[in-house]
Amino acid sequence: MKNVRELDRSDYEEQKKVICVGFPWNTKESIDARLRSLCEHSYSFGSFEDEKLASQIIATPYTIDFHNALIPMAGIGFVATLPEFQRQGRIDDVMELLLEKMNEENMVLSYLAPFSYRFYQKFGYEKIFDMIEYSGKIEALPSKKGEDLVCMEMTWEEARPYLRKIAREDPLIEYGQIVREPWWEEYKFHLRKDYTFVICFKDKMPVGYMAYLVKDGIVDVFEIKNKGEEVLLALLDVLKDLEYKEFKFLETEGQSELYRLLDDRPENLLVRVLPGMMARIINVEKFLKMYPFQSSIEFALEITSDRFAPWNTGLYEIHGNKVKRVHETNLITAKMSEGELAKLLFGRLLLIEGRNKIEVKNGTYARMVGMLEKAIVMDPVLFADYF
Structure with missing residues (x-):
C-alpha cells in the first residue's frame, strides 16, 4: 500500500x-x-x-x-x-x-535544478535564470599577471577562511546568492569533490579565489570569485601554468567579468547559454511583504489557482510592503497564476509580452505595466547552485 x-x-x-x-x-x-x-x-x-x-x-x-x-x-x-x-x-x-x-x-521560496522543466512546472516552479558554459582551449583565455597580485595554491583547510571572507565581501551577494553557513561551506567544497584552491592576494589581502579539479585531462573550474577584472585575469593565468590544455566552467551571466571579456568569442572557445534553476513561491503573502519593491506602489494581486499550495490562492492588496488579504478591492488588479507571479517578481516576465498571461481589472494593462516596470527588480539573479 x-x-x-x-x-x-x-x-x-x-x-x-x-x-x-x-x-x-x-x-x-x-x-x-x-x-x-x-x-x-x-x-x-x-x-x-x-x-x-x-x-x-x-x-x-x-x-x-x-x-x-x-x-x-x-x-x-x-x-x-x-x-x-x-x-x-x-x-x-x-x-x-x-x-x-x-x-x-x-x-518563502524554493529552488531546484530540474531534470525536466515541464515536469516541475506542474508543481509551480518556473525558470528564473540562465547559465553560461565556457569550454575550450586554456590558451585562448584572456589572462594577465598583475605585478601586485600573488596567487597561491592551498588545501581546503588553508583556503577555507579566505573563501569565507571573500564570499562575504562579494558585492554581488545581494543578487540572490546564498548566505553561506559553515556547514554548507564544508558540504559544498570539501565533501563534494577533491578541489584544488587558488587564493589571489593583493598587498597580502585576499581579493579572489578559484576552485577547480582535473577530470579526464580537462580542468573543470567549479567557482571563481574576484574583486575586479585584474584579479580574474590573474586567476585565469594560473590555469595557463598547468600541464592541461582544455577547461570548462559554468556560471550565471554576470557572476564574473568573463562573459564580457569573451564578448568577441575568440577561436578555440565555446560559449553556450544553458537553462538554469527554477524557483517557486512557497508563500505569496510573505514574499510580497519581504519583496524589495524599487518604488512605492499600490495595486492588487489575485492568484487564480495554486494546486500544490492552495493557501496562496486569493486576492491581496499591496501598499508598498504592507500586504493584506481582501475579498474585494477598488485598486487596479493583476490577475495571474503563482508561476507567472514568480517570473514577474524575478524579472523574468517581459511585461510587454505578458498581456496574454496577466489579466488586469479596475484599470488598463498599460497603466499596470507602467507601475510594475518601476517597482519590480529587473536585475538578474546571480545564483549558482547549492549542491
Missing part, C-alpha cells in the same frame, strides 16, 4: 540506496559523509510501498540575499524514485506534503 511520510534517521540507509539508484554516479561509500551532512540540516519526505521506500525528496533550508532582503529559501535536491515504482504519481504525493512542510517551516 502506498503511503507518504517524513523520513527520520532510521530511514537513512534506505534513503541513501534510493538516491544512489537515481544518481548512479554516486556510490553509497563516496556519498555517505556528504549526504549525512545534508540530511542533518534538511528535512526529507518519502513515498513507501508498504515498508519499502520507493521515492524520496530532500529540502534544505537556506537564506538568500535578494537585493538586501534576507529571504528563507528551501533548496530541493536528490529527487529520486526506484525504477519499479516510477510513473505511479509518487513524486506528486511527496511534493504535496513537502510544500506543506516548507510552508509550516516559514520557507
Whole structure:
C-alpha cells in the first residue's frame, strides 16, 4: 500500500540506496559523509510501498540575499524514485506534503535544478535564470599577471577562511546568492569533490579565489570569485601554468567579468547559454511583504489557482510592503497564476509580452505595466547552485 511520510534517521540507509539508484554516479561509500551532512540540516519526505521506500525528496533550508532582503529559501535536491515504482504519481504525493512542510517551516521560496522543466512546472516552479558554459582551449583565455597580485595554491583547510571572507565581501551577494553557513561551506567544497584552491592576494589581502579539479585531462573550474577584472585575469593565468590544455566552467551571466571579456568569442572557445534553476513561491503573502519593491506602489494581486499550495490562492492588496488579504478591492488588479507571479517578481516576465498571461481589472494593462516596470527588480539573479 502506498503511503507518504517524513523520513527520520532510521530511514537513512534506505534513503541513501534510493538516491544512489537515481544518481548512479554516486556510490553509497563516496556519498555517505556528504549526504549525512545534508540530511542533518534538511528535512526529507518519502513515498513507501508498504515498508519499502520507493521515492524520496530532500529540502534544505537556506537564506538568500535578494537585493538586501534576507529571504528563507528551501533548496530541493536528490529527487529520486526506484525504477519499479516510477510513473505511479509518487513524486506528486511527496511534493504535496513537502510544500506543506516548507510552508509550516516559514520557507518563502524554493529552488531546484530540474531534470525536466515541464515536469516541475506542474508543481509551480518556473525558470528564473540562465547559465553560461565556457569550454575550450586554456590558451585562448584572456589572462594577465598583475605585478601586485600573488596567487597561491592551498588545501581546503588553508583556503577555507579566505573563501569565507571573500564570499562575504562579494558585492554581488545581494543578487540572490546564498548566505553561506559553515556547514554548507564544508558540504559544498570539501565533501563534494577533491578541489584544488587558488587564493589571489593583493598587498597580502585576499581579493579572489578559484576552485577547480582535473577530470579526464580537462580542468573543470567549479567557482571563481574576484574583486575586479585584474584579479580574474590573474586567476585565469594560473590555469595557463598547468600541464592541461582544455577547461570548462559554468556560471550565471554576470557572476564574473568573463562573459564580457569573451564578448568577441575568440577561436578555440565555446560559449553556450544553458537553462538554469527554477524557483517557486512557497508563500505569496510573505514574499510580497519581504519583496524589495524599487518604488512605492499600490495595486492588487489575485492568484487564480495554486494546486500544490492552495493557501496562496486569493486576492491581496499591496501598499508598498504592507500586504493584506481582501475579498474585494477598488485598486487596479493583476490577475495571474503563482508561476507567472514568480517570473514577474524575478524579472523574468517581459511585461510587454505578458498581456496574454496577466489579466488586469479596475484599470488598463498599460497603466499596470507602467507601475510594475518601476517597482519590480529587473536585475538578474546571480545564483549558482547549492549542491
